[in-house]
Amino acid sequence: MPTIVVDVMPKAELLDPQGKAVAGALRRIGKTEFSSVRIGKRFELTVDGPVDEKVLAEVRDIAESLLSNSVIEDVVAIHEQGA
């Protein structure tokens, strides 16, 4: 069955302490080539039936209203798995 992936990331202007903690851990173990880490969410929605424009519009709507908090997060990508 087709799967639609929704990627949600914290807004660029927010601090993302979880990402900062990982970036600090990487520095401490000597991996200095990474200047920053940000951590977001990845949703996989399995669709019953074909993925058409109607389903994609519905996913866009769900992504903005239900899967992300628009005050602190951005929906950065919506795409069909493997597409």
Add this chain to the structure above:
Amino acid sequence: MPTIVVDVMPKAELLDPQGKAVAGALRRIGKTEFSSVRIGKRFELTVDGPVDEKVLAEVRDIAESLLSNSVIEDVVAIHEQGA
């Protein structure tokens, strides 16, 4: 600066109660075309300098050892942003 994206998802055989809650919420508001939802993590690592095979190997190593818990999660994808 180049960004490498690491996608981590809960293993298929695990329940993922957070995803189940979202799937239930979708059903309740009448969005019945989605049969399941799974929620994972998306890491964005900003790299200082060019992305070569050495950096990618390091990211693969970090993804398995630091960014995911291999008991309950799988690293499903590692790719350069926009690539």
